[in-house]
Amino acid sequence: MGVVIGIDVGGSTTKIVGFDNEKRLIAPLCVTANDPITSVYGAFGKFTESNNLELDDIDRVMITGVGSSFITKPIYNLKCEVVPEFRGIGLGGLYLSKFKDAIIVSMGTGTALVHYVDGNEPVYLGGTGVGGGTLMGLSKRLLGLDTIAHIDEIASTGDITKVDLKVSDLSKKNAGLSVELTAANFGRVSDIATKNDIALGLVNMVFETVGMMAIFASRQYGIKDIVLTGNLTQMSQAQGVVDMFNKYFNVNMIIPENAQFSTVIGAAMSYFNK
Secondary structure (H helix, E strand, C coil): EEEEEEEEEEECCEEEEEEECCCCCCEEEEEEECHHHHHHHHHHHHHHHHCEEEEEEEEEEEEEECCCCCCCCHHCCCCCEEEHHHHHHHHHHHHHCCEEEEEEEEEECCEEEEEEEEECHHHHHHEEECCHHHHHHHHHHHHHHHHHHHHHHHHHHCCCCCCEEEEEHHHHCCCCCCCCCEEECCCCCCCCHHHHHHHHHHHHHHHHHHHHHHHHHHHHHHHCCCEEEEEHHHCCCCCHHHHHHHHHHEEEEEECCCHHHHHHHHHHHHHCCC
């Protein structure tokens, strides 16, 4: 068997990954272009060039993502299969985490939640419109910033106490809750809050909203293992929020290595998990 390639086609960004004939992961990469088709062929060319692959080395191309519908012809006459995105989310999450049963959270423009037990079909649980699009839209309106890298940079020096209302602000006693937990996002915006503080508040609001939805889902299924995936997981503030959830809500929430490539890895893995 030759190399199996997975491609996750976004609106303008495409992620690509491969597995060799021993099912070893070939380093994933991401490219950006003005349209999905250009992005796909750009990613394909860059990936094969970087890994010294010839077309004859490739056995199958597995395609997923919102832009996959734009790919109506075989890529360089290679066999192509479309993988439902929720299947890619589930397979990728379990592959990276090594869990057998978990809630997989895909943090993209919005957020999708999937319950996946190894050997079964992933179950889409729903999601929320709060995600990367929320962060970028509000940041553009409030801060004049519309790239995740810039938001991440200024949020890293923000002071959350100038933005969020904590339980400790309401009561000296914990009333069954830790005083460190957020009582209201943006519930205590100071007149002297800086752009950095507001940026951190926005990041915190998105992660706390998504994190609590994942915890509610984990309780419903009696599962402690939660896997966060998607581009937002690479923000420098992400791990701190994850640590907070693990500390106070008795869950095992993780951000695995290559979490930003989880769905495309799952798309490629689906070839082996038919």
